[in-house]
Amino acid sequence: MTEVVNLTTMEVDALMDVDGGLNLTDGHARLVLTPQQSDIVAHIPEMFVEATRRPFSEIELAAHKAFFGAVGQHSAPVGTGRILSCYSSTLATDILARALPADATVAVLHPTFDNIADLLKTRGLKLVPMSEEELLAKEWPGAPVNAIVVTLPNNPTGLITSQGHLESLAEHAVRNNQIVIIDASFRGQVRDAQYDTYAVLDAAGADWVTIEDTGKLWPTHELKIGLLAYSERTKLPIEQAFSESLLAASPVVLQLITELAGDWVDGGYERARDLVERNRAVIGEFGLKLADPDSQISVARIELPVNGPDSAVLHKEMLARGVHVLPCSPFHWADPESGLRFIRISLARPFETVQKAVQTMAEAYRDLTPSS
Template sequence: MSELANLTTMEVDALTDLDGGLNLTDGHARLLLSEEQATIVAQIPDMFVEATRRSFPSIETEAHTTFLAAIGQHSAPVGTGRILSCYSSTLATDIVARALPAGTTVALLHPTFDNIADLFVTRGLNLVPMSESALLDQDWPGPPVGAIVVTHPNNPTGLVTPEGHLRSLAEHAARHGQTIIIDASFRGQVRDAQYDSYAVLDAAGADWITIEDTGKLWPTHELKIGLLAYSERTRLPIERAFSESLLAASPVVLQLVTALATDWVNGGYDRARALVERNRRTVREAIGTVGLRLADPTSQISVARIELPPNGPDSSLLYKEMLVRGVHVLPCAPFHWADPAGGLPFIRVSLARPFDTVRTAARTLAQAYRELSAAS
């Protein structure tokens, strides 16, 4: 693993910057509440009252039903006990890592967010990279790989695993006795990713685990839920690992998820997409003035990679210069957890920010790159 600082450390530095630097690091929605969302948040005191009146299972089931339906997952095992509510998707990932037998060889999509790899290695698992090109070619790893991890859509590239490719992977895994693990934390942002993956996996007879996340969708200041769902076929001790970590998620936050998911299908999704795409355009325009381009022009998730040419400053240098100028972004070497040098030509910015913040940061990045290039 890389000796570089991990991505979450950089995100914490941005979040706790005492000088008030612009934070375009993490993929969480750090936006102003829409009018509709503000009305929902104003109802939180009533949700506290409701949490004492209603049973936890009824609140939880309603949240699971509403949220999963809002993102197209109609075959998810709601009401079976095989969906666990966690404080975050990161906690859900760690639970999965602890449930897998120590020493298991895991194929993990590459590049992807580094904390997945970090958590798995910490729990004694052996990682091998699976490239996005291998995924698109349906070149699936065989034994001794015991589990295959796909991020859908992938962070940072935005790659969506097509439905037919997931079906092929599920059939392959069923034949070889492998477990498919899907991190779908950004699924709610992208319609193309919202085909019913649970139906695909079950139809293929695969053993699967899926992690969903609400934290990338709404500006609720870490009031979020990570859902950990697993197949009827799995024999992994997921419930035991869950019980070692927490008792339950907050019934108040679950009610908040229900209300926000309802708004998501009643205009919330379209409002969020319009803002993200406006921000993506302003980044594209700003970096275009210095000859840079978006690395993933068809990506629909709320982050964007900027590609740097080989004859100029790389992302580690540009990242440091941006800090000097009061702007936090992410160099992409840590995303390339098996080959950090492969990420040096890319730097990532978050688009789930107010427009003025993104525009200022993008213009600052362009100016920093211009001046670094002139000095080299």
């Protein structure tokens, strides 16, 4: 049996490392709780009481209002029944994949996190890559593409599809009877990505589906919510696919999201942003090169010089030295070789962890590079 190696398996290996290696793989916030977040978590027992006392619909509505408001999405269809709460954004993606027509052709941003492409392919959909360069040039795919997937901001590059570009995409999709799909899992980290995408999509008359995520924002150890929202125009059987997958998300976790979203707009965003930027700056201090210096999300690609080892070789050496990072070939799901000169690390970690890991990477790269 062939071993499956994708980005998530690498992330699982990092979590399960019995030797306690440094884990800079997944983009989840693996940080120490701030004092404000600690105060919120201390009230979880009370949230269990509330979960038995208050109607689920009331708890869910409060969470949706708080979260979408905290990330600038004031036109999201809160209270309409067109936002579904899932255990994770991955589950939300799989629900969407099952709802799409079995013979659909889907254009997916390239590079991007490989499980988006994997989940769509597993459900039998045909995929075609859409490069970031094509996105920036507004070269949108036509027939036979039925749906276009954009990651906003993109993981791993941090590229933001601007409001003007999204308007262009939405108008193109309307003309060509296509569905616009947005994975906004990192949206909450970047103000520039928090223009009201729902207003843009609806103004164009587009058929759209969006996936939002709380797991990248707060260090809640997988107590998270993936939100699957869809337009009034869509004819996809999303509710049916949802009902085949789960009953409901946890009302306790939904209350936790409500409170953390409140903290996010009360200084939490700035506190998290300061740490991420401090960690990003460490990369250059050890002589490594940021591939995407303008990126604002909590992961960073490091570009490797052509005269040294590629990321597959460096990744193995880092594992040997007790540090887990991600080689970027799997992000380039349609052309893995184009990702060989990049390696990705998570910045949503304590400063000392990132500093030690980056120092180790710089030393490993130097030791693997032949002397001239």
